Amino acid sequence: MTRTPDVLCIGAMLWDVIGRAPRRMAPGADVPGRIRHLPGGVALNVAVALARWGLAPAVLSAVGRDPEGEALVAEANRLGVLTDRLTRDAGLPTDCYMGIEDSEGLIAAIADAHSLEQAGAAILSPLDVLDWTGPVVLDGNLTQDLLDAIARDRRLARADLRVVPASPGKAERLEPLIAARRGCFYLNRLEAEILAGRACPDAASAAEAVVARGAARVLVTDGPNPAAEAMAGGVTLTHCPPSVTVARVTGAGDCFLAAHLSAELNNLPRDAALTRAVEASAAHVSGKDVP
Template sequence: MTAAARIVVVGDLITDVVAVLAGPLATGSDTPATIRVSGGGQAANTAAWLAAQGVPVTMVGAVGDDDAGRDRVAELERAGVDCAVDRQPGTATGTVIVLTGDGERTMITQRGANLRLSAAHVAQAVAEAADARHLHLSAYTLLDAESREAGLRALAAARERGLTVSVDAASAAPLRRVGAATFLSWVRDVDLLLVNSDEAAVLAGGLDPAAQARALSATARRVVVKRGAAGAVWADRSATVTVSPSRRVAVADVTGAGDAFAAGLLSAWLSNSDPRSALSHAGDLGAQAVSSVGARPTP
């Protein structure tokens, strides 16, 4: 497979309200910040970073039939993403308030229309992407009961089409709520599972990153543990473990860094790069993402 093969990305498309805090949050009072409103959502961000690398990509999701939804779709289309986005009347487009500072971020989420993504819409979008060779699923779609059927249908449709599949585990708190055993049963035998350090701890326990990756490779064929500034770890069922070093860059905002990393990893791996090269390319895009405010590539 080459990077020219189409990737179908399924998951959330939202509005990000990013507040880069000038100092510690003053609870009950005022905290100065730089605030930016732009497109977000784990799946949509990954799609935008893929398009920026010249990868043909289709974004499958849902927005409200409102100005925000129209703006979010238009942004992606300008970025070169093909959109198979269902507009839901009477429902607001999702919004996330992101508080970021000191290399960390906290997200306050209203998933909105993303909760109404239907299995039928996903199945039709996958069927219509005739040149697709890979499907990437943001696990937010699986982790919320209201959109879970759509996430499960995405995985099933990809398998029926013979597509390779990757899943980004999305977020530690909802993973903890559904439980590790349940989540791992949903993603069994996917080709690639991406987790960050917190998600790896939920799914594999308090092991070191290489041991976590090896343990999770009993479920997924390949596992990457994203460790932010500490780099990343790759493991597969051949017992191969590859460690990528960190990238030292000035951090402006960590929002979307994992999504950029996922896009870099997918574009390289699907072009038959070896694990070390794929991790290196993913790290480069992650470093690029944290160097500016916002979750998408700078136009």
């Protein structure tokens, strides 16, 4: 029988190809380093992190029936992710993300999510047989048209939406959800500034600025600086991450979201949930997996 998930993660499931150099890189640099092939995509990254917190997450995404897709599904299953609700199209290749990191962080990245975009609303078909009222993680790799449709989708009318833009370049895709006053948003400061329409000096002011635009609740990270949570009619919280040596960057925001959501599903108060999220993200950046 198909297992009922605790959380639905809707968005990208692909292979990450991450090249990392142990020192700073200038434009055009050609340096020695390490290249890793890892299961990735925001939806899958969050699902894997949720599974580590003891939850049963399912991913709604598009994965090809090519060898890359078969290997990706097998690895996701091994990591505790439910994959029986995926859209599998033999005519679509499995998507891929390529990133370059140095000792200071992300240098550049390209996300090839064309198969996810082409699949479109087909990835939501499992909702037809799910009376879903639980948490749903949405990532900005979905097209703006699909995000707009999700904001009005009756099948998700009672869902607890948790929204992440995937990258600053995709932050504006979230406007329909802000306009609909749907969801809790997880942003870095640059993404929050894009949605706020202005520069902000810190995470707290950035989170408050997005709330002022209409979002009910916003969490903002700012690298090694304090993270913040703001909500309409509530007190803004902040928490400073511990100082760590940077070993990786890709996926830190996904770890933050998963730790925060798992904390709230375990009924931790707002301040404790924010603390768990900040510390889990810092541990990920340092090269550790938590819990």
